[in-house]
Amino acid sequence: MISAWDADDVRAAEAPLLEAGEPLMDRAAFALARQVLADLRARRRHLRGARVVLLVGAGNNGGDALFAGAVLARRGVAVTAVLVSDRAHDGGLTTLRRAGGRVVDLAGEGPERVGAVAAQAARADVVVDGVLGIGARGALRGRAAELVDALAEALARGDGPADGPGRPWVVAVDLPSGIGADDGTLPGPVLPADRTVTFGAVKPGLLLPPAASRCGEVTAVDIGLALDGPPALRRLEAADVGRAWPVPGPADHKYTRGVVGVVAGTAAYPGAAVLTTSGAVRAGAGMVRYRGPGAVGQAVVAARPEVVVGPGRVQSWVVGPGIPSGPDQPPDADDGQHERGGAALAAARGELAGVREPAPAVVDAGGLALLGDRCPPWFVLTPHAGELTTLLRSRGEDVRRHEVEAAPLRWARRAQELTGATVLLKGGVTVVVGPRGAFSQADAPGWLATAGAGDVLAGLLGAMLAARSAEVVEQPTLAAEVAAAAALVHGRAARRANPGGPVAALDVAEAVPATVAELVGR
Numbered sequence: 001m002i003s004a005w006d007a008d009d010v011r012a013a014e015a016p017l018l019e020a021g022e023p024l025m026d027r028a029a030f031a032l033a034r035q036v037l038a039d040l041r042a043r044r045r046h047l048r049g050a051r052v053v054l055l056v057g058a059g060n061n062g063g064d065a066l067f068a069g070a071v072l073a074r075r076g077v078a079v080t081a082v083l084v085s086d087r088a089h090d091g092g093l094t095t096l097r098r099a100g101g102r103v104v105d106l107a108g109e110g111p112e113r114v115g116a117v118a119a120q121a122a123r124a125d126v127v128v129d130g131v132l133g134i135g136a137r138g139a140l141r142g143r144a145a146e147l148v149d150a151l152a153e154a155l156a157r158g159d160g161p162a163d164g165p166g167r168p169w170v171v172a173v174d175l176p177s178g179i180g181a182d183d184g185t186l187p188g189p190v191l192p193a194d195r196t197v198t199f200g201a202v203k204p205g206l207l208l209p210p211a212a213s214r215c216g217e218v219t220a221v222d223i224g225l226a227l228d229g230p231p232a233l234r235r236l237e238a239a240d241v242g243r244a245w246p247v248p249g250p251a252d253h254k255y256t257r258g259v260v261g262v263v264a265g266t267a268a269y270p271g272a273a274v275l276t277t278s279g280a281v282r283a284g285a286g287m288v289r290y291r292g293p294g295a296v297g298q299a300v301v302a303a304r305p306e307v308v309v310g311p312g313r314v315q316s317w318v319v320g321p322g323i324p325s326g327p328d329q330p331p332d333a334d335d336g337q338h339e340r341g342g343a344a345l346a347a348a349r350g351e352l353a354g355v356r357e358p359a360p361a362v363v364d365a366g367g368l369a370l371l372g373d374r375c376p377p378w379f380v381l382t383p384h385a386g387e388l389t390t391l392l393r394s395r396g397e398d399v400r401r402h403e404v405e406a407a408p409l410r411w412a413r414r415a416q417e418l419t420g421a422t423v424l425l426k427g428g429v430t431v432v433v434g435p436r437g438a439f440s441q442a443d444a445p446g447w448l449a450t451a452g453a454g455d456v457l458a459g460l461l462g463a464m465l466a467a468r469s470a471e472v473v474e475q476p477t478l479a480a481e482v483a484a485a486a487a488l489v490h491g492r493a494a495r496r497a498n499p500g501g502p503v504a505a506l507d508v509a510e511a512v513p514a515t516v517a518e519l520v521g522r
């Protein structure tokens, strides 16, 4: 499990250590220098003659870069520090100069000089981005913004070292300067990093879209901080999911393993019912019951003869895949789908009206239009950004899809507050928010962005919730963890289905059993 803490928590953990005189910056800078040396060695035969450019801001982030630069200079690396602010860390600057580093001050310089320095930096072996860390407020300003813009442009043009692999390796200090440390937003220009060396604790912004794709490989360095209290964000790893997976024992039977009730699919979208039930069957549900139109039920049984069509007790529900969101929503086209959506919703509503016992539920697609004012945390809503926007707007938030995409954690959190449910926001990185705590999962290849993949996820998650139904209802925080685990299994199944190439949604469902077997270690 990777745990991430907000900037304020990191500062609070640093404070007593700094007061006690612990050399936190030395530790951070030394670890940074070691990482840059390792990266240089991986890229060229000799350190001597290697060129490293440090982009240095006014604060301690720049200080880290300067002290690390001094270590590199002492090892024979040609180090140039570019000061992008009218201030720089005094001790760091003196130490770098003493070690033989060069300093270029951009204060008071015009755009031409900034452009020339960017062109030079683009020919370095490594660029170290120490402009801003957790002290950043909003978008990069002034000279820092100009330099990062010019450098990003030069890198895109490919002005790299003639004898190197094309362009410099970019190492971000603590975080790529200018990203939102706590929320992963991109308020302005950011130099995309190949690696981020982060100190004391991973910051949520490194794991969250859209910033996560600008961070490269994240290397966390322990500088001795004791972060107690719950992390702001977590990311499950394979071992976490393997450990928690409910492996059936000798006393289990199909009912103890969990029955999933699926309310999905319409005459217009029968495939969604097949995909959802396939996801649930392939994830090892004890039984899958299908509840929906007769013709769709026939298609389901033809594809998955294990599925039982008809009423009965269930341990979790999956509601909504393949059910259009109904007459409350403006139809995309006047093709009658609008009407059918209304009828399907009414049928689904009728189906669920008979449910008396509290059971976890996955609420997807058209099912989102069925929600009451408040939901229990064991309801997991699984919208993509467009559906989340519709949900938020229906609850009074004046928000657009591009705003949801620019700040997914914020808006998933808002939807959690407004509904009380657990919210799983689908995307390249999946963000899950429960009543206490959030997860971000980046397990899926881009190939998974294909029609029906969400239906498979809904079924898979339904089976995982059914297996731990009573626990999920008792512990308000558990649904989020199970949802994050489902996103991990889903993403890994997509990779397994066809490593490095396209996948169809049904292929993903078919790859779930082997994925789970690998996770539980058998």
Ligand SMILES: NC(=O)C1=CN([C@@H]2O[C@H](COP(=O)(O)OP(=O)(O)OC[C@H]3O[C@@H](n4cnc5c(N)ncnc54)[C@H](OP(=O)(O)O)[C@@H]3O)[C@@H](O)[C@H]2O)[C@@H](O)CC1
Pocket: 014, 018, 024, 025, 028, 029, 057, 058, 059, 060, 061, 062, 064, 131, 132, 133, 134, 135, 136, 137, 138, 139, 140, 141, 142, 144, 173, 174, 175, 199, 223
């Ligand atoms: N404490 C420690 O010992 C340790 C700290 N560590 C390191 O310190 C980092 C945090 O350092 P920090 O607090 O000094 O903040 P930092 O990120 O360098 O930036 C603040 C400066 O930037 C400026 N500025 C702000 N926003 C701006 C913008 N949008 N565009 C342009 N400028 C902007 C702001 O100026 P102001 O707005 O105040 O005028 C201020 O001068 C942390 O990430 C880690 O790397 C590690 O070494 C471990 C030990």
Ligand SMILES: Nc1ncnc2c1ncn2[C@@H]1O[C@H](COP(=O)(O)OP(=O)(O)O)[C@@H](O)[C@H]1O
Pocket: 384, 426, 427, 428, 429, 430, 444, 445, 446, 447, 448, 449, 450, 451, 452, 453, 454, 455, 456, 457, 490
């Ligand atoms: N760029 C991407 N990279 C990886 N996975 C993605 C990406 N975009 C979407 N996904 C995943 O693909 C699935 C698509 O689901 P969804 O949008 O509901 O499709 P559908 O409704 O057609 O089933 C989700 O699990 C989502 O997280």
Ligand SMILES: [K+]
Pocket: 061, 129, 130, 131, 132, 133, 172, 173, 174, 175, 176, 177
């Ligand atoms: K930085």
